[in-house]
Amino acid sequence: MKISEIKQALAEVEAVNFRLPTGEYLPAHFHVTEVGLVSKHFIDCGGVERQEQVANFQLWEAGDYDHRLAPQKFLHILNLSEKILGTEDLGIEVEYQQATIGKFGLTFDGTDFVLTAKQTACLAQDACGIPAAQQIVLPQVQTAGGCTPGGGCC
Template sequence: MKLSQIKEILTGLDHVEFQLENGTIVPKHFHITEVGILTKHFIDCGGTIRNEKIINFQLWHANDLDHRLAPSKLLSIIKLSEEKLGILDGEIEVEFQQETIGKYDLAFTGTHFLLMNKQTACLATDACGIPVEKQKIKIGEKPIASCAPNSGCC
C-alpha cells in the first residue's frame, strides 16, 4: 500500500485498527512511534546493485490501555513526516514487535489495516542456479490448448 492510499483511507475512518494475517488484532492502544524513510543499498547474488526506498511505520504498544490513535492524529503525523523528512508517496512497510521485530506489507480490508507477512526471495533467479518449477499436470490429463480449434496455431 502506498502512503497516498493510507491517507485517503484515513479520511473516511472513525478509528484505526491493525490486524495480522493470522487474525490477531494489534492491541487498540497501539502507538505509531516512528514514520520514516528506509533506504537499502545492496548487491544481489547476481551482482546487480540495487537501491530501495520505503516508508516505514513502527507500531508499538505499552500499558496505557486507554490510548487510541485517531485517524486525524495519524494523518497529522504523516503530514509532519512529509514536511520535515521530505517523504514522497511510496510503499509502506510496518514494523511490529512480537517475539522479534516483524516487517509487514500493508493492505486494507474495508474495516482495518492488514499487516501482511513479507517473504524473502532471490532477485537474481537467472544467476542463482535454482531450477525453474515445471508445470505439474496429472497423467492422462491433456494440457489446455491456448488457441481456438481450426485456427492453425495448434
C-alpha cells in the first residue's frame, strides 16, 4: 500500500481498524507513535548496490483504553509527516510490538487495514549460487488390484 492509497482509504472509513495476519484485531486504543522515512542503502550477496525507501508507521498500545484514533486525526498526522516523507508516493511498512518488533506490509480490504507478513529473500539468486527449484517426479501408484507387500506401490 502506498501513502496515496491510505489517505484515500482514511477519507472513506468511519473507524481506523488494523488487523494482524492472524485475523486478530489490534486493540481499538492503539496509537500511531511514529510516522517516518526509512532509508536502506545496502549491497546484496551478489555485490549489487541497492537503495530502498519506505514510509514507516509505528503502532503501539498502552493502558489508555479511552483513546480512539479517528480517520481524520490519522490523516492529519500523515499530512504533518510530509515534512519528513516529502511528496513521493512511498510504500508503507508498519511496525507493531509483539514478542519483538514485527515488521509488516499493509493492505486495505475496503473496511480494515490489514497487516501483511513480510519475508526475507535473496535478491541475487543468480549470482550467489542458489539452485533453481528442482522438479520432483513421484512414482506412479498402482490403482488396479491395490497395493500388496513387495508390489512396489507402497
